[in-house]
Amino acid sequence: MLFCFALKMQRGYGDFFPESLTSSLTEDQSKQLCDLLGNVKLTLLYKASVYGYKPLFFHKRCDSQGPTLLVAYNRTGYIFGGYTSVDYTRNEQYITDEEAFLFSFQGKFPVYIKVNSGHYARYDNAGMPNFGQQLYFCKNKQPVVYIQGGKSFSFNAERFYGNDSRLTECEVYKVEQNLQTKEKPWRNIRWTSIRRAELMQMMRDYKPLVTSVSRVRILMIGPVGAGKSSFFNSINSIFTGHVTNKAVSGSAGTSLTTQFRTYPVKDGREGKPLPFVLCDTMGLEEQTGAGLDIEDISSILQGHVPDRYKFNPMAPFQHNEQRVYRPASLQEKIHCVVYVIDATKISLMSSKVEEKLASIHRRVNSQSIPQIVLMTKVDEACPLVEKDLQSLYLSSYIKSKVQEVSSRLGVPVSCVLPVKNYSQELELELNCDVLLLTALQQMLNFADDYLDDADRVEYNFL
Numbered sequence: 537m538l539f540c541f542a543l544k545m546q547r548g549y550g551d552f553f554p555e556s557l558t559s560s561l562t563e564d565q566s567k568q569l570c571d572l573l574g575n576v577k578l579t580l581l582y583k584a585s586v587y588g589y590k591p592l593f594f595h596k597r598c599d600s601q602g603p604t605l606l607v608a609y610n611r612t613g614y615i616f617g618g619y620t621s622v623d624y625t626r627n628e629q630y631i632t633d634e635e636a637f638l639f640s641f642q643g644k645f646p647v648y649i650k651v652n653s654g655h656y657a658r659y660d661n662a663g664m665p666n667f668g669q670q671l672y673f674c675k676n677k678q679p680v681v682y683i684q685g686g687k688s689f690s691f692n693a694e695r696f697y698g699n700d701s702r703l704t705e706c707e708v709y710k711v712e713q714n715l716q717t718k719e720k721p722w723r724n725i726r727w728t729s730i731r732r733a734e735l736m737q738m739m740r741d742y743k744p745l746v747t748s749v750s751r752v753r754i755l756m757i758g759p760v761g762a763g764k765s766s767f768f769n770s771i772n773s774i775f776t777g778h779v780t781n782k783a784v785s786g787s788a789g790t791s792l793t794t795q796f797r798t799y800p801v802k803d804g805r806e807g808k809p810l811p812f813v814l815c816d817t818m819g820l821e822e823q824t825g826a827g828l829d830i831e832d833i834s835s836i837l838q839g840h841v842p843d844r845y846k847f848n849p850m851a852p853f854q855h856n857e858q859r860v861y862r863p864a865s866l867q868e869k870i871h872c873v874v875y876v877i878d879a880t881k882i883s884l885m886s887s888k889v890e891e892k893l894a895s896i897h898r899r900v901n902s903q904s905i906p907q908i909v910l911m912t913k914v915d916e917a918c919p920l921v922e923k924d925l926q927s928l929y930l931s932s933y934i935k936s937k938v939q940e941v942s943s944r945l946g947v948p949v950s951c952v953l954p955v956k957n958y959s960q961e962l963e964l965e966l967n968c969d970v971l972l973l974t975a976l977q978q979m980l981n982f983a984d985d986y987l988d989d990a991d992r993v994e995y996n997f998l
Contacts (some may be wrong), residue, residue, distance in 0.1 A: 557580055557583050565711075567932075568641075568936070571933035571935075572639065572648060572918060573919065575713065576711050577711075579709060579922050580708075581597045581601060581604070582706075583707050584674060588677075589674040589706070591664050594664055595624060599626065602710065603635075604624070604710055605708070606731060607709065608707075609706070610700045610703050611700055613698075614641070616840055617637045617638070618637075619919075620658060620667075628661050629660055630927075633658070637649055638667060638671065644883075645882075645936060648747075648919060650688065651689060656669070668683065668689050670688050673706055677959050679704070679706070680701050720930075722929055722932075725974065727966070727967055728966075735974065736774070739976065744811060745987040746988075748866055749987060750811070751867075752811065752872065753870050754815060755817065755836060756817065756876055757896060759821070759881075759889050762819070762876040766958070766959060767910060769781050769958065771801055771814065772799070772971075774963060774969050774972060774973065775807075776804065778963075794846060796813070796842070796844070798825070799813065804925050812976075812979075815836070815870065817832075820892050824886040835898065836870060839864030840864060871987060872986060873905050874908045875947075876909075876910045879918075880917045882937055894946070904986070906983070907951065908952075908979060909951060913957075914956055925956060928954055937954075953974070955971045955972055956968050957976050
């Protein structure tokens with residue numbers, strides 16, 4: 537990746553400026569921002585500590601430069617800003633820009649907040665830059681960031697910049713495609729309708745490795761709103777032939793799933809059940825006594841929890857005495873565990889949720905059940921991927937998120953699978969289907985690994 541922060545000498549209006557400027561971004565921060573935007577290079581156009589917080593010089597340097605990235609720094613160490621793909625021109629007009637976004641570094645990685653649908657990205661005038669007439673930088677020639685009402689962007693000021701409005705620096709970079717290098721995908725995938733058909737046929741033809749198991753059971757675990765139920769709906773949609781919403785899903789602050797559900801998937805509305813079952817659980821929450829009780833996990837893994845069991849966050853599942861004395865069959869147990877993690881919230885994951893996931897990870901490991909991470913909402917995490925899902929494995933930013941979740945959850949990078957669930961779409965989409973089916977295929981492969989080991993153990997015992 538190439539980074540360019542060249543700045544030619546600017547003389548005018550009675551001022552003399554240096555021939556070159558030093559970016560306040562570290563090399564790693566520069567790389568993270570470029571990864572967010574794709575294969576680009578950044579050229580520093582404007583630096584407030586040199587040019588002053590003056591609209592005249594901002595527009596002299598930044599007008600008609602194409603896509604730009606604004607980076608602001610405050611006294612408490614926050615680095616944040618916004619991107620617009622539309623020129624600054626001082627035309628006194630509202631700007632529609634579906635590619636615009638805000639960002640804020642949350643730890644090592646920037647978190648991306650896209651412009652809300654149907655809202656203007658900014659107002660282009662002779663003043664200093666603003667986003668959505670909601671977030672103003674260097675307003676009234678002062679080193680401050682200022683929030684005024686508006687609904688163009690959904691963000692929390694405390695999390696976005698620590699509620700510290702005093703700026704120590706403000707920079708604007710020209711964003712250009714880097715044509716000198718051609719990115720290679722870090723994973724290979726065939727984005728074709730032939731591949732989709734192959735994967736669907738493989739699901740139809742699949743038979744669990746052990747004859748006593750007619751359908752493998754895949755358990756979905758994850759924080760509230762990560763997309764567990766949406767994954768089932770998405771897989772069901774592919775085989776139904778249209779977008780469905782059979783399992784309750786959404787983005788509420790507390791879990792919409794309150795029961796343990798086992799969802800079979802049919803091959804078409806009137807078709808036969810496919811040889812797998814997706815098991816949905818209550819979402820994990822930070823608070824003690826809220827969300828899925830970790831004690832319930834062991835009961836689910838061992839096959840003791842019945843379909844439609846209603847979770848009680850205040851008390852774990854109580855075993856039926858007769859079932860306790862009758863060990864669950866291999867058919868009833870869980871054969872693969874899938875952690876569903878929202879790609880936009882990996883860096884924001886609380887220590888309490890992380891501790892709960894680590895505790896579950898240890899319990900699953902103790903039973904030698906294979907584990908996969910499904911990283912959802914990749915389109916919301918990276919603007920490059922939002923524009924074109926086929927750029928998923930070209931995105932260094934998504935690769936860094938895969939590595940981060942691998943490290944935080946303690947699973948190999950090869951076991952982290954990025955996907956996009958169906959959420960607001962009305963029609964099925966090829967690229968989405970290929971990603972989802974590829975992930976499901978990997979789950980079935982892992983389930984077979986578990987069944988192979990379990991069958992050997994049972995054979996040796998006999």
